[in-house]
């Protein structure tokens with residue numbers, strides 16, 4: 073008996089290695105630098121992203137219910153105006169938090185052949201206290217605005233929605249007052265069939281310095297230590313979505329990317345607006361530069377426009393255009 077016990081104990085080692093390998097094994101290969109030259113379209117996208125992040129971080133600044141509700145409302149108006157300018161009719165989902173009206177903003181392109189199947193691209197627009205939040209999450213909001221404009225007259229099989237969420241940050245994160253949870257609950261209540269949700273969360277900071285990328289343990293053993301990539305973070309339940317998304321990204325954009333479908337016990341994987349969609353039983357993932365695991369200015373007054381690498385962010389956004397095309401299917 074003892075010998076058998078010993079051998080089954082040792083069998084655990086390859087079992088763990090193969091389980092870990094399954095989490096990180098993804099289709100395609102990450103692109104290695106150098107990046108291809110920028111074309112006109114990329115430069116245009118870059119300047120659009122810069123313009124949006126500048127409004128959010130420089131002109132508006134800190135935006136949240138507790139300390140800067142006026143700026144939070146101003147941000148919602150800016151986003152609504154941009155959506156409208158891109159040709160959409162904006163739907164507002166309003167709810168009350170301690171006497172302040174909070175709002176999620178939604179625009180939609182109904183699908184031509186599979187209108188009941190819905191793809192959602194979202195980002196939160198609030199900020200933490202004492203932080204202009206250029207990267208977290210001005211970068212994600214700017215990406216949503218640019219993508220919404222790009223797809224405004226597209227014809228797709230599935231319904232495509234772009235949503236700006238309020239109240240992702242503390243003290244609302246993972247509570248009933250989190251904007252994306254208010255929204256995801258409504259989707260569930262209405263019986264909507266969300267086939268994919270992508271949370272664009274802090275996507276603007278990149279570094280070529282060795283050692284610039286950190287991880288919650290034990291991921292450092294499995295992933296690179298240079299923070300020059302975009303990450304696609306999902307859970308094991310919806311690993312299929314992670315693989316579909318990273319495959320489309322890698323096939324179309326020459327930019328470093330990493331991906332994983334992790335077990336939910338790794339709580340860091342749930343730190344954004346995709347998490348409420350998981351709670352409601354919808355496939356979702358986070359697109360991120362990994363925020364606190366790379367960005368030295370995370371949640372500080374130094375999260376400013378000059379820290380954002382707009383050219384690399386534009387490449388990520390261009391890659392996401394291909395991802396969205398794959399998710400919504402051509403009509």
Ligand SMILES: [Zn+2]
Pocket residue numbers: 200208241371
């Ligand atoms: Zn944050």
